[in-house]
Amino acid sequence: MKVLITDEISPEGLQPLQEDPRIQVDVKLGLAVEELHRIIGDYEAIITRSGTRVDSALIRHAKNLKIIARAGVGIDNVEVDAASKQGIIVVNAPYGNVNSAAEHTMALLLSLCRNITQANPSLKSGEWKRAPFTGHELKGRTLGIIGLGKVGGRVALRAKAFEMEVLTYDPYISEKRAEDFGVKLVSLEDIVRYADVISVHTPLNDETRGMIGAEHFEGMKNGVIVVNCARGGIIDEAAMLDALDSGRVTGAAFDVWSEEPPTSDVLRRLIGHERMVVTPHLGANTFEAQKNVAVDVSREIIHYLDGRPMENAVNIPRFDPDLMEHMRPFIGLISQMGEFLSQLAPANPEKITFSYYGKIARYDCAPLTVAGLAALLNRATETEVNMVNARLVARNMGIAIEETRTTEAESFSDMISLSVQTPEGQRSMAGTLFEGKPKIVKMRDFQTDFTPEPYMLVMNYEDRPGLIGKIGTILGAEGVNIGNMNLGRRAKAGEAMVVLSIDSPASDEVLEQLAAAIDARFLKQVHMTQAETD
Known part of the structure; x- marks a missing residue:
C-alpha cells in the first residue's frame, strides 16, 4: 500500500507504518493543488492534518484511494460525503490530543490567576515588582464547565485536584455520568449565576455558536473568570470584550478564535486587552499529542490492511x-x-x-x-x-x-x-x-400523521376555539408560510398537539408571540437536516 503524507506529522507516530513491509510511505509537504491532483491517483491512503483540503475535486482524481486519515479530531477539511460516495473510508484521531487540550486549559487558567504573563516580562525587563502581581487561588472557587465531554471531563478531574467545587452543564449526558466525575449537573443559568470560573468545552455547531452572550455576562458574578480552549465563536467575542471593559469579568483566557488568524477589530482589541491571556490555538500542540494522533491513524491503516474493524472510522x-x-x-x-x-x-x-x-x-x-x-x-x-x-x-x-x-x-x-x-x-x-x-x-400519546420536512413547529396547548387561527395570523404576518398542519387531540376541548411544516424558519420573536398567544405548554422549532437531503 502506498501512503501519501501531505502535512507535518510526527515521525515517531508514523513508525508503525514505516516498520510494515507492506507499506510505502511518501512524505510530500507543501504540494500545490495541481500537483496533488496529479499524483494522488498513485496512492491508496493519504494522511493529513488541517493544511490539506481533501475536497471533492481531489477525491475525483484519487482513483485508487481507500483511506483518508485525518491526524486530529476535526474533519472540517475533508468532504466526507464525497469520500463516502467513492467508497473511501475516512478516519480521524479523536482521542490523541484530549489530554493536551485539558492541560492547556489549566495552564491558561493558572497563568491568568497568578498574573504570569505580566510578571514574566516585568522581571525580564529588570524590574522587581511583586504587589501588582498578587494573584488568586483556585482552592475553594466554583468552576462551571460547559460540556463534560472528553476534554471537559479531564478538566473537571484536574480542577477537583485543586480543591475546586465543580458544576457542569451538558444536556447530552446523564446524571450518573456527572457523578462519575464527582461533579454536579446543573442548568446553564446556574453555571452563569454561581460559577467563579467558567470554561467551555463543547463542539461548535448551530446550538453552541454564541451560546455565551451579553445576557449571560450580565448574570455572572462580579469578578468572574472566563476560559475558552474549545472552539472560537462559542463565546460572543464582542460581548466578551464589553464584559472585560465593564469590569464584570476580571479576566479571560482564550486559545481559540472565530477567525484564525484573527483580523477583525473586535478580535484585535480583545487579544490586546490587558486582562486577557491568549494563545494561538495551541491546545493540541504538544509533542505527545502530535505523536498520539499520528500513531492512532497509522494503526487504523494497518487495521484496514489486516481486515480488522476500524475504531475511528466516521463514515462506514x-x-x-x-x-x-x-x-x-x-x-x-x-x-x-x-x-x-x-x-x-x-x-x-x-x-x-x-x-x-x-x-x-x-x-x-x-x-x-x-x-x-x-x-x-x-x-x-x-x-x-x-x-x-x-x-x-x-x-x-x-x-x-x-x-x-x-x-x-x-x-x-x-x-x-x-x-x-x-x-x-x-x-x-x-x-x-x-x-x-x-x-x-x-x-x-397523540395520534399524528405527517412526514418530516426541513422546518417544523411542534406545539402543545389546551385546545380552545380560535387558536389555530391565531397561529396562522402570527406566522402570516411575519411572512412564514405554512406548508402542512397536523392536529392531534386527546378529546374535544382537551389537550392538543399541533405539528406544522413551514417553508422558512421562524424567528425567536415569532416563537415568543406564538407561545404567548396560545398559552403553550410546549413549543419547539425543529430543523430537519436529513429531510433537506432526502
Missing part, C-alpha cells in the same frame, strides 16, 4: 450488505425520528428505548438501533456520531440503550417506536413507512 457501517439493503428505507425513517426527537427531548438522557413492531421485528434490528442512536446523539459531540461509534458515544455519556421486538402490530404492518427517558420525564414517537417514505404516526 459494519453490517451484512444484504441486511443493509433490506433495512435501508427503515434506516432513513429511524434516522429522521432520531434527529426529530433529539430536538424535543429534555436534557440529560438516561435511557433510550428502540421498539420494533410487525414484520420488521423478524430481522436483526441492530442496524436500525445504531442509526437512530447516531441521529439522536449527533448534536451532542464535537466529533461526528455515526453507525460505527454511536454505542460507544452513548456508553461514554452514561446512557442505557434498550431494544425490544415483537411481531405483533396493531395498526401498521411495520412500526418503530423511539423513547428517551430523562430526569424531567419521557419523550416518545413512533413512525412507519408509507409508500416508502417516512411517516410519524404518534408523538407521546
